[in-house]
Amino acid sequence: MSTVQETGSRRRGGCASVVLGIIALLAIAALALALLRPALFGLGGEKITQREIGASFQQIAELSVEEYVYSNVGTFDQEGFKVVGRTVPFTGRNFLVQYDGSVKAGLRDAEQVKVDVDDAAQSVTVGVPRVEVTENTIDPSTIVVYDQSLNPLNQVKVEDVTEFLEEQEKVAVDKAVNSGLLERAQTRTEELLRSHAEVLIDGTNMAGYRVEVRWV
Template sequence: MAKDKKIHINQTFKNIIIIIVIAVVFFFVGKVWPSGEDPTVMTSDLLSQQIQSISELATVEYNYTNMGKFENQATFYGWKVPFTTKSFIISYDGKIKAGIDMSVVEVKISGKTIHVKVPQAKILSHEIDEKSIEVFDETKNIFNQISITDYNQFAIDQKDKMESNVKEKGLLKEAQEKAQSTIETFVKSLDLKDEYKIEITELQ
């Protein structure tokens, strides 16, 4: 009876040892292969590629409705010819996008600091919605008729004026700030292996 009891105790002791060994193995496996995705080991090239992919998020869009008047009079050796004035008024909707060229952003990781150099913001696109165009007070002057060229040149002139206006209102400054803020937020959201300080400066 004592012998059976001794065998039972020895078997229990062995089972405890086995459980402890298994627990230790799982502990070290967990250290080597933690649950979930591994933190990203970041490199300058990898981070640069990821930053360039957020170009649309780093832009500012300005939608507007504008009305402008075109007027032209025929001239002869610098003299305006009477009764040759042509004019029209146009109303239209437009959209301006401003931001930075993400393809030239420079990224360098030095120690625990991520250095990001961004270009100055600029107007990336400017479109006029052709379906929104309305023409008012169009003259019918047989001596100086309105042509397609007049409409096209007027559209170009209006675009230049609107771009100058939005620049004066601080659209490029807003685009610059948003781009830098977006980049900083994006980097902070990455599951990086280490903590980094982010420094963003403008390219000279």
């Protein structure tokens, strides 16, 4: 009987040793994989597709004459879930974005510019519509997202970044206008149209006519 018990004990001990050996091997393998991960693991190849759903040509006559260029860093921070009026810790989402953009101003439709010649007064009057913002863009190639929260319960979405940047474009327009963008664009437009008109009439029977730019 004692011999049987000893045999059983040796078998159990042998099984335990085998199990411990397997665990040790798995641990060594895991360590090796961790060290070699850059060489053994990676993302699959990218595949980008597109399907055209509409396209057309449209005539425009924009004349942008002044540009406000900016570089900004903005933050987005949402508190997270609330229970009985209290914010649940570690459920918020946030990110920090750096980006470059520009706001341009000038004539939205240059075809609205009208020219009136008065031979009796020897004058050329150029009627010009008021300048306005013609373009407002953030350069996609400059967008860099930093400090993005990694919360599986409340993940940062593409819509968050898109809406954030759209709001920043509106803010940029206000800053540009308040900084004198439209005034500078108006002055520049007047200079360009006057000089262009003077060049056109030079060498003609209207040479020497006074050129006046009038905002309508």
